[in-house]
Amino acid sequence: MKYIIGFVFICTLLVFGSVYVSPEDFPYVGLLPFFIPVFYLLNLFLFFLLILSWKRTAFLPLIVLILGYRFVVITFQTHPIDENPEGLRVLTYNSHLFDYKTRTEGKFDPSVYTWLQEFPAEIKVFQEFYQDYTTPSRNSIKILGQDTDMEYSYQIIEGVAKRRSYGMAIFSKYPIINEGKIFDNNRANGAIFADIIYQSDTIRIYNVHLESMQINSETLENIDGVKENYRQTLGKLHRGSLARSNQLNLLEDHLSNSPHPVIIMGDFNELPYSNTYFRLSKNYVNAFEKAGNGFGFTYNRILFFLRIDHIFSSPSLKPIQFKTHREVDYSDHYPISATFEFSK
Known part of the structure; x- marks a missing residue:
């Protein structure tokens, strides 16, 4: 199990890091960001699974969830709604x-x-x-x-x-x-x-x-x-x-x-x-x-x-x-x- 957790951890870091690499510099890197929501949700699932099992390896998906918080912000937002703002x-x-x-x-x-x-x-x-x-x-x-x-x-x-x-x-x-x-x-x-x-x-x-x-x-x-x-x-x-x-x-x-x-x-x-x-x-x-x-x-x-x-x-x-x-x-x-x- 720990090898699977480690593999997912490394793959997630690579997928997250792909947004900082231009497709001009690395072929097909532009396809990797499509998997960011999948890997984020996968790590969220693993985190809760490992926490409930009292596994110390839970810190790996936790690190990923913290590092990936930026992707949550750009995906979903909640703000006060002003139907008639001035500006x-x-x-x-x-x-x-x-x-x-x-x-x-x-x-x-x-x-x-x-x-x-x-x-x-x-x-x-x-x-x-x-x-x-x-x-x-x-x-x-x-x-x-x-x-x-x-x-x-x-x-x-x-x-x-x-x-x-x-x-x-x-x-x-x-x-x-x-x-x-x-x-x-x-x-x-x-x-x-x-x-x-x-x-x-x-x-x-x-x-x-x-x-x-x-x-x-x-x-x-x-x-x-x-x-x-x-x-x-x-x-x-x-x-x-x-x-x-x-x-x-x-x-x-x-x-x-x-x-x-x-x-x-x-x-x-x-x-x-x-x-x-x-x-x-x-x-x-x-x-x-x-x-x-x-x-x-x-x-x-x-x-x-x-x-x-x-x-x-x-x-x-x-x-x-x-x-x-x-x-x-x-x-x-x-x-x-x-x-x-x-x-x-």
Whole structure:
């Protein structure tokens, strides 16, 4: 038994430590963090089993549980809920081109625009943003920007500028004085920024959509699907983690040169147990950790237990409210919002 305990202890330390290793430096290391919850729960079980058996080896899983407390914090939170906080409220949403209902139910549902118009956020950012100048009901810039008196920055990834296109967008109630694109991969992923005047200061807003996992979740709905697709799935996870690491290098370089406090939000396609998440956490505050409740899952598909949409900020921007809007099911992602106090 003691050899099993020792083996689990060493394996757990390796899995925990994987979040500090870049996929660029060690092949397939990006897959190990997926096992962090499994190993944490396994050590919790072993700890209670050994305590009840009065075994001195209980100190090994106890060490792991203490070292892994950080993973508990990023997984589950409890904070007082303030439904109407005062401060700068932001929203990020992977909108799935605003046609998720069309693909799943066979008809376009315009109420997605109604909810987004009415939600009281001063800054709203969108990934997979669809724009159609030829169809009034799909003219997203007019509906979400011009009709609501919000300024906008729209960076096209693919399409014809004056007809139909998709890309990434930032909308703001406050003046936008600068904007730009950091990178894109000519498909759906990229990162853009906009400098916004807020309370006589300037805040830089980053809208991020890192490389997709490109996993067909429907193939994982049953055991047969898992058996047939696990090799392909592992390969996609590895290639995706490597691509996101390279994209994060570009983003971090841009962040290091920002002259203003920043809010970084979007679809990172990364679990909290990842090198990407931990790299950003070194210098920036995660809004869910400081003001969230529950698990904060953001994925609206069969893999419902994923939290892959995040909001980070400079330490001078204190999160006082965070919410995952699970009632909004117009996409394969749920929108998330946060409210900040600005400490000058």
